[in-house]
Amino acid sequence: MSGQTWTPAPKRGIVPLHPFTFGMLLGRAFAVLRHNPKVVFGFAVVMQLLMTIVASAIMVTVLIVTILRLQNVRPGSPDFEPLLVGSLAINGLVAFGVGLLSLGFTALVQGIVAAEVRFAAVGEKARLGQLWTQVRPVFWRLVGFALLQMLFTLGVIAVAGGIIVGLVLGAVGGSSDFLGLGIGLILLVIAASIPLSVWLWTKLLLVPSALVFEHATLREALVRSWRLTRGRFWVAFGVMFLINLIMGFAAQLVSVPLSLLSSLLIPIIAPTGASSDPGTVIVAAVLATALPQMLVLVIQAVALVVQGTGAAFVYIDCRYRYEGLDQTLIAFLERRDLGWSREQLGDPFAVDPTRAVTNAPPPKQVPDHLLTQAGWAQAPGYAQAPGYAPYPPQYGAGQTPRSPTPVAGPAAAPNPVPAAPPYAQPVPPPARPQHPAPGQDAGAVQPQPPSDSPWAPPGGRG
Numbered sequence: 001m002s003g004q005t006w007t008p009a010p011k012r013g014i015v016p017l018h019p020f021t022f023g024m025l026l027g028r029a030f031a032v033l034r035h036n037p038k039v040v041f042g043f044a045v046v047m048q049l050l051m052t053i054v055a056s057a058i059m060v061t062v063l064i065v066t067i068l069r070l071q072n073v074r075p076g077s078p079d080f081e082p083l084l085v086g087s088l089a090i091n092g093l094v095a096f097g098v099g100l101l102s103l104g105f106t107a108l109v110q111g112i113v114a115a116e117v118r119f120a121a122v123g124e125k126a127r128l129g130q131l132w133t134q135v136r137p138v139f140w141r142l143v144g145f146a147l148l149q150m151l152f153t154l155g156v157i158a159v160a161g162g163i164i165v166g167l168v169l170g171a172v173g174g175s176s177d178f179l180g181l182g183i184g185l186i187l188l189v190i191a192a193s194i195p196l197s198v199w200l201w202t203k204l205l206l207v208p209s210a211l212v213f214e215h216a217t218l219r220e221a222l223v224r225s226w227r228l229t230r231g232r233f234w235v236a237f238g239v240m241f242l243i244n245l246i247m248g249f250a251a252q253l254v255s256v257p258l259s260l261l262s263s264l265l266i267p268i269i270a271p272t273g274a275s276s277d278p279g280t281v282i283v284a285a286v287l288a289t290a291l292p293q294m295l296v297l298v299i300q301a302v303a304l305v306v307q308g309t310g311a312a313f314v315y316i317d318c319r320y321r322y323e324g325l326d327q328t329l330i331a332f333l334e335r336r337d338l339g340w341s342r343e344q345l346g347d348p349f350a351v352d353p354t355r356a357v358t359n360a361p362p363p364k365q366v367p368d369h370l371l372t373q374a375g376w377a378q379a380p381g382y383a384q385a386p387g388y389a390p391y392p393p394q395y396g397a398g399q400t401p402r403s404p405t406p407v408a409g410p411a412a413a414p415n416p417v418p419a420a421p422p423y424a425q426p427v428p429p430p431a432r433p434q435h436p437a438p439g440q441d442a443g444a445v446q447p448q449p450p451s452d453s454p455w456a457p458p459g460g461r462g
Helices: 022-035 040-071 080-120 128-173 176-203 207-214 218-228 233-269 278-323 325-337 368-374
Strands: none
Touching (some): 022 040, 022 080, 022 278, 040 080, 040 278, 080 128, 080 207, 128 207, 207 218, 207 278, 218 278, 233 278, 278 325
16 A cells, blocks of 8 residues: 555644544643643642642631630530530531632632643633633532532442441440441442442543533533543543552652651751750751642642643543544634634534534444554544545545545445444535436436445546
8 A cells, every 4th residue: 555544633732633542642631731831830739739728727727716715614514515516516617618618729720721721722822811711601610510529429428427327336236237237338338439439430520621611501511521421431531540640659759758858857957856946846847747748739739730631631532533623623723824703713612513422322433543544534433524525435545535536437446434423424425417418318317316426427428
């Protein structure tokens, strides 16, 4: 076979305009940190540190106030137990509020990262204000999705806690049968919750991206994520699992040596321990705890950015394969280069109802190595955008549809291209007019049915 077999689509920025391979999904998730580091990396790190400082200050302040209040009451006093219960309740409410603050921070970073990938897909580097403009209409939807995740986690914990409480009560009553039943239920809950959590987490991985890219409602984003991940479940799970594994290993690689180094420096800074100068003891404590924790927080912020980027790239790849989004982006960039206005261009990420994935089973996907051999547009399970007809049957693998060579009659090669997927119907070729032969009545010419190929043999002529 001769000739060029595959030509990649033009690449703008860090987002290729063709379907991703597994390695590209993993590698490009980290490339965003280099594309716009001041906005994405700097924003995530600063927000993480600020949130940690504010949350720690609030919790420590409330804890000190409640402890000082309890110290003013004797343990035997009738007011001691109500104050103790109230103090515990206040600290629990404060911890819950700090958890909500953390959810808001996570939702904000997810939205900012998805908006950054949205701009990068069309070759733009946005400022923080532009990213916030994209996130602001859907911010509370992102928070709502984070709350749903938290409620699911709390529900699993509540079920396990109820079983444990019943187990303790049964053990106090002296029933050995109830004790064995409780242990079995706990093991069953643990065994069922882990795969269920992983499955739901992967199926709903694309919800933040759908909210930011499409400005969808929360219900629409849930449906979109559920449908887009069909046929790409293991790819999405594999990419996110490796990202979490890499970032977790990086956090341990940084925190463990620093903790050991800080513990070795404490005897040098404060050799006499508690009898040393109080300022020296405080400096030693800061080196032993605060410095490693600060670096771990930075790595956690980077991990949150990379996780959001990986999810956004999985979303784009699914839309490439199922809805022909890459061809839409190519057309958008070409028209933008020709000078079209924003009003004329429209939103390239808007969902076309005629091409959107439905509840029907998705087309079977092709391994990445076959895609690079046969060409992205010819692979089964890859959506064609409206206005793009598939290659005619006569084209070989090394030919291009822009300079066709017609082949007539029985010499035509069979069509090696599978049928287009159900999400995008190819444009039928126009029917060729039939001309009567010399001496033949024009009414005797019968119209021919449309052919699969636009290169039909010419009509008979004398």
